[in-house]
Amino acid sequence: MEENKFELNVFFKRVLAISLGTSIFVLFWITVVLQATVLAKYLTLGAALFCIGIYGIFKSNSVLKTLICMEILFNAAILNLITFARFTDVIFVRGQMFSLFVMAIAAAEAALGLALVIAYYRMSKNISVAKLNHLQG
Amino acid sequence: MNPTPSVNLFELLQKQIWGDPIFFVLASLVLISALAVVLQKNLVRAGFTLIGCFGALALVYFALGAELVAASQILIYAVGITLVVIFAIMLLSGTMDNADDINPATKEDGQETNLFKKYAGKIAAFVLPVLMFILISYSYIGLSSSLTPSPPYPQARMQGIVDYINMARAKAQMIPTLERVGEIMLSEQILAFELVSILLLIAFVGAIVLSKRKV
Numbered sequence: 001m002e003e004n005k006f007e008l009n010v011f012f013k014r015v016l017a018i019s020l021g022t023s024i025f026v027l028f029w030i031t032v033v034l035q036a037t038v039l040a041k042y043l044t045l046g047a048a049l050f051c052i053g054i055y056g057i058f059k060s061n062s063v064l065k066t067l068i069c070m071e072i073l074f075n076a077a078i079l080n081l082i083t084f085a086r087f088t089d090v091i092f093v094r095g096q097m098f099s100l101f102v103m104a105i106a107a108a109e110a111a112l113g114l115a116l117v118i119a120y121y122r123m124s125k126n127i128s129v130a131k132l133n134h135l136q137g
Numbered sequence: 138m139n140p141t142p143s144v145n146l147f148e149l150l151q152k153q154i155w156g157d158p159i160f161f162v163l164a165s166l167v168l169i170s171a172l173a174v175v176l177q178k179n180l181v182r183a184g185f186t187l188i189g190c191f192g193a194l195a196l197v198y199f200a201l202g203a204e205l206v207a208a209s210q211i212l213i214y215a216v217g218i219t220l221v222v223i224f225a226i227m228l229l230s231g232t233m234d235n236a237d238d239i240n241p242a243t244k245e246d247g248q249e250t251n252l253f254k255k256y257a258g259k260i261a262a263f264v265l266p267v268l269m270f271i272l273i274s275y276s277y278i279g280l281s282s283s284l285t286p287s288p289p290y291p292q293a294r295m296q297g298i299v300d301y302i303n304m305a306r307a308k309a310q311m312i313p314t315l316e317r318v319g320e321i322m323l324s325e326q327i328l329a330f331e332l333v334s335i336l337l338l339i340a341f342v343g344a345i346v347l348s349k350r351k352v
Contacts, residue, residue: 021172028168038157042201045164049171056175064180064226068187072171073220077208086201090159092231094316097322099154103206103213104333110218115344121229126223 020055024048042083049076063117063127067110074106159200159258164192178192205315 028048049072056069080098085095122129170190177183195210322330 052171059236082203111344115347
């Protein structure tokens with residue numbers, strides 16, 4: 001009885017995940033078609049990427065997955081910067097320059113975050129997000 | 138004043154796809170690989186899927202006319218950060234992201250973290266997309282109305298007046314953006330450039346110190 005229940009639970013969660021993915025995909029194309037401009041298409045792609053990253057950050061259980069999803073968030077921001085540089089600042093493309101700065105800071109953040117995770121793992125042999133609050137004492 | 142033409146969604150979709158097939162292919166690649174990264178349970182596979190996501194994003198940047206950013210996207214993200222992440226995953230033993238099946242922390246600590254994760258995921262998945270789409274549509278409306286108060290081109294209304302004008306301007310001056318970016322970065326923003334180099338130095342020294350320390 002319990003095994004049956006557990007499998008049903010897993011099945012429903014998988015169905016939920018697949019439907020989430022397809023719904024984000026379908027929503028993306030519906031907005032692309034409805035707005036039908038080049039600028040809005042790329043902005044919608046950035047927004048969809050941002051939502052995927054936010055979802056991953058909230059849903060992940062290990063710190064490494066959270067860091068990976070933060071990289072996706074950074075890329076959504078960079079995509080928006082480049083889009084606005086392309087369509088509103090054609091002559092001096094300052095958005096591209098700023099996106100290079102964002103990339104450098106993201107690289108620094110990834111290196112420091114992974115080093116922190118490795119140091120924490122040496123201390124407690126565990127990288128679960130739910131157990132990170134044991135660092136204080 | 139402006140009679141909205143009767144719009145067939147299927148025709149619009151066809152026009153979109155055949156009008157910009159590169160965007161269709163690239164956006165599908167980016168979204169599918171990003172979703173695969175997020176929904177994947179095996180962290181090593183997620184790390185390797187990240188390479189595909191960032192490579193497709195580099196192609197998107199290239200399609201937007203940002204050659205320098207595309208190249209550095211491949212150099213920094215698709216190779217550097219992804220390999221660092223994969224090596225960290227291999228160094229640590231927790232290669233599986235057991236979000237659903239096994240969760241000992243929630244069993245010990247009670248229902249709080251479990252509830253938080255449940256509702257946060259649902260909020261991120263359902264509320265945030267709607268908010269972002271509304272925000273984008275409003276920003277687009279504000280931009281177009283401020284830039285072009287009276288659209289004079291009836292044939293360009295479908296594609297968007299702002300994009301039409303900007304594309305024409307960009308076609309008129311099709312200079313590579315690489316040299317302009319370099320000029321601005323080394324003249325106008327030289328202080329930020331040097332500060333970023335100092336920040337990178339400090340961050341990497343700090344990373345070495347943190348991960349070498351025997352606790």
